[in-house]
Amino acid sequence: MKNIKILAALLIIPFLAYNCSDDDDMKYEMKWPDLSGTYVQEDQMGRPAVNTVFVSAASKDMFNVTIPSMQNASFQSMFQTNLEALSPAYANAGDKNALGLDAAAFTGVLATDVLNVSLDGTTTFYDGTNVLTGRNLSDDVITVELLLIFGGEDFSENPGLSDDNVDANDKAFLASFPYLASPW
Amino acid sequence: MRKLRTVLGLGVLAVASYFVVAADHIDAPEVQGGSSDITDFYAFQGEDTNNMVFVANVQGLLSPANTASASFDESVMIEFNIDSDNDFVEDYVIQAIPKNGKMYVIGPKMPTQTGLNSMVVASDIENAAVTNITPYGANALIGSKNGVSVFAGPRDDPFFMDFARYVQIVTPGDDDGDGMEEGAFLPDGMASDTFAGTNVMSVVVEVPKSTIGGSGTINTWVESKRKQ
Numbered sequence: 396m397k398n399i400k401i402l403a404a405l406l407i408i409p410f411l412a413y414n415c416s417d418d419d420d421m422k423y424e425m426k427w428p429d430l431s432g433t434y435v436q437e438d439q440m441g442r443p444a445v446n447t448v449f450v451s452a453a454s455k456d457m458f459n460v461t462i463p464s465m466q467n468a469s470f471q472s473m474f475q476t477n478l479e480a481l482s483p484a485y486a487n488a489g490d491k492n493a494l495g496l497d498a499a500a501f502t503g504v505l506a507t508d509v510l511n512v513s514l515d516g517t518t519t520f521y522d523g524t525n526v527l528t529g530r531n532l533s534d535d536v537i538t539v540e541l542l543l544i545f546g547g548e549d550f551s552e553n554p555g556l557s558d559d560n561v562d563a564n565d566k567a568f569l570a571s572f573p574y575l576a577s578p579w
Numbered sequence: 580m581r582k583l584r585t586v587l588g589l590g591v592l593a594v595a596s597y598f599v600v601a602a603d604h605i606d607a608p609e610v611q612g613g614s615s616d617i618t619d620f621y622a623f624q625g626e627d628t629n630n631m632v633f634v635a636n637v638q639g640l641l642s643p644a645n646t647a648s649a650s651f652d653e654s655v656m657i658e659f660n661i662d663s664d665n666d667f668v669e670d671y672v673i674q675a676i677p678k679n680g681k682m683y684v685i686g687p688k689m690p691t692q693t694g695l696n697s698m699v700v701a702s703d704i705e706n707a708a709v710t711n712i713t714p715y716g717a718n719a720l721i722g723s724k725n726g727v728s729v730f731a732g733p734r735d736d737p738f739f740m741d742f743a744r745y746v747q748i749v750t751p752g753d754d755d756g757d758g759m760e761e762g763a764f765l766p767d768g769m770a771s772d773t774f775a776g777t778n779v780m781s782v783v784v785e786v787p788k789s790t791i792g793g794s795g796t797i798n799t800w801v802e803s804k805r806k807q
Contacts (some may be wrong), residue, residue: 427704428678434656434693434804437615441800443602443738455607461798462694464667507667509798510622514631518623528796531623532634537600537740555763556748557638559741560770566735571626573719573730573783575634575737579643579776 405447436460441508443520443536448481448544449474449505458508467506474502484552492543493550494526501543532568532575537561591720602738604639607697614638614652615803618750618779622799625785630726633659633673633786635801639736646733647715651677654806658697661687661799663792673702675731675782678740682722682731683707684783687790689731697804708784722760726787734781741765742773
């Protein structure tokens with residue numbers, strides 16, 4: 396009898412151990428789907444409208460799969476050519492935008508398509524005081540970009556091209572998470 | 580002005596073939612209109628100023644009628660990249676992956692490798708913040724873990740622009756029937772938001788600033804990556 400108990404125990408222990416382990420696997424499977432694998436890049440974005448405006452049609456896919464640390468070397472001269480075509484004043488020597496950047500310097504910033512964000516305070520694309528410290532939902536980023544492209548040194552040039560006169564979203568944003576308005 | 584028009588006109592021939600292009604909506608042939616097409620990216624301080632909020636929108640220009648049937652592609656990861664030492668290489672990543680009606684958000688964490696390929700191992704999910712994807716018409720469902728909050732689901736497209744007028748300006752000739760080429764945006768009151776009344780699929784992640792470097796300036800960008 397004693398032997399049988401021991402034998403039974405010996406049989407049961409691995410069974411329990413196996414069962415236990417199996418149960419864990421099952422729980423793991425039920426609780427966590429398998430997301431493992433290699434994910435390969437298709438699209439990327441930092442600042443709004445950069446690929447759309449500054450990258451030539453044939454290069455748009457390539458821009459989306461060029462890592463930011465390589466974008467300046469690969470795309471700055473294309474950006475400058477396209478900027479000077481869009482806003483010919485930039486081709487004049489010494490011409491700058493309101494940030495004090497000439498065509499080479501401005502496109503040098505833009506070609507590396509990342510959003511600069513402050514961890515220490517106000518986050519905004521441009522609020523009249525802070526420049527490129529983030530991007531809020533309510534920021535009128537297109538008008539800011541039109542001003543920097545067409546507005547000249549003091550935002551006074553090409554007034555008809557430097558503001559689309561749509562200054563706000565069609566639905567109010569939320570003060571709390573998730574911040575975006577509910578869908579239409 | 581003439582030169583501007585001519586050059587812009589050449590650009591529009593390409594633009595027009597994408598139908599509509601804006602913040603990053605339908606920005607390039609490979610991704611246009613697909614499940615990995617990023618439409619917009621935002622990063623801003625949270626209601627709790629100790630936190631930073633990242634927003635990625637995909638699948639733009641959803642009409643209300645088409646929004647209920649829209650869904651995230653389970654083979655597409657949305658990855659927020661954060662560079663904290665100004666070398667334009669990511670030091671932290673936040674990886675959002677949809678599966679079976681939920682959105683799993685891994686990180687912020689240091690990536691196992693940087694660049695175009697991202698590796699996910701099975702155990703990465705154990706510390707993921709998880710939320711049920713909010714169905715169309717339902718109140719926002721929010722998941723949280725370790726101070727990370729997550730939302731995923733349809734939202735109003737927060738982007739706004741008179742894109743229709745922009746197209747008229749850069750398209751040579753009279754497009755609005757008044758006998759003249761369009762040389763400027765419309766004035767206040769006449770200008771209209773081309774994206775009004777349209778929805779996107781949104782991923783919103785709020786994280787403690789302490790998990791992405793704490794202070795200073797970061798460079799950040801968002802990527803869509805497809806599982807192989």
